[in-house]
Amino acid sequence: MKQMKKDNDYLRLKRFCQENGASLFGVADISKIKDNFAISPKALSKLDKAICLGVRLSGSVLEEIESAPTRLYFHHYRTLNVFLDQLALKTAHYIQNKGYKAMPIPASQIVDWQKQTAHLSHRHVAVLAGLGWIGRNNLLVNKDIGSQFRLVTILTDMLLKADKPAKDNCGDCRLCVPICPAQAIKDSHADFEREKCLDKLKEFQKQRLVDQFICGVCVNVCRGKKG
Numbered sequence: 712m713k714q715m716k717k718d719n720d721y722l723r724l725k726r727f728c729q730e731n732g733a734s735l736f737g738v739a740d741i742s743k744i745k746d747n748f749a750i751s752p753k754a755l756s757k758l759d760k761a762i763c764l765g766v767r768l769s770g771s772v773l774e775e776i777e778s779a780p781t782r783l784y785f786h787h788y789r790t791l792n793v794f795l796d797q798l799a800l801k802t803a804h805y806i807q808n809k810g811y812k813a814m815p816i817p818a819s820q821i822v823d824w825q826k827q828t829a830h831l832s833h834r835h836v837a838v839l840a841g842l843g844w845i846g847r848n849n850l851l852v853n854k855d856i857g858s859q860f861r862l863v864t865i866l867t868d869m870l871l872k873a874d875k876p877a878k879d880n881c882g883d884c885r886l887c888v889p890i891c892p893a894q895a896i897k898d899s900h901a902d903f904e905r906e907k908c909l910d911k912l913k914e915f916q917k918q919r920l921v922d923q924f925i926c927g928v929c930v931n932v933c934r935g936k937k938g
Contacts, residue, residue, distance in 0.1 A: 737840030
């Protein structure tokens with residue numbers, strides 16, 4: 712009976728999130744990784760599940776990107792982050808109205824500028840939630856829509872079944888390797904050169920192409936099966 716309730720609550724919550732704009736939905740067990748979050752341990756004490764939501768980027772906006780980010784992409788990126796934060800807030804309200812705790816985590820908020828880290832890594836939570844894998848481009852890759860989406864996370868104590876991590880990988884696809892303007896993407900994700908990537912993002916910002924550390928070049932070519 713308890714498992715049936717978990718399954719039903721999972722399906723109802725998934726439907727709610729999809730009806731409100733989520734393209735991807737998954738639940739992760741974070742009990743073993745939450746000590747690494749930049750969030751008060753007291754606030755996290757009973758929050759052992761994470762709902763990870765993805766919203767797809769506009770393929771048409773991405774297609775304008777060639778070797779550098781565009782102003783259109785920058786606006787789209789910011790707009791989508793606001794949408795994700797609103798979606799997370801709605802989801803948190805839904806959960807709280809069911810009698811559980813919920814903590815929406817900002818889609819894009821840096822808490823350590825030197826390390827360029829946030830309250831938590833949405834992509835690593837998303838891996839546990841079965842939404843994809845870390846690709847050669849150091850981004851989350853989903854089998855259907857590639858890396859063409861943004862993520863947000865809601866932490867909760869709601870009794871939900873946890874999804875299993877995906878077993879897929881990039882396989883033979885190397886589209887992102889030669890087009891990286893920073894030459895930071897290598898054959899293996901483990902060899903991704905983060906400093907090169909960050910230096911290029913800073914260069915784009917100094918050129919006033921965008922007002923945030925974003926690029927989008929590798930995202931444009933990472934399209935998945937439905938891209």
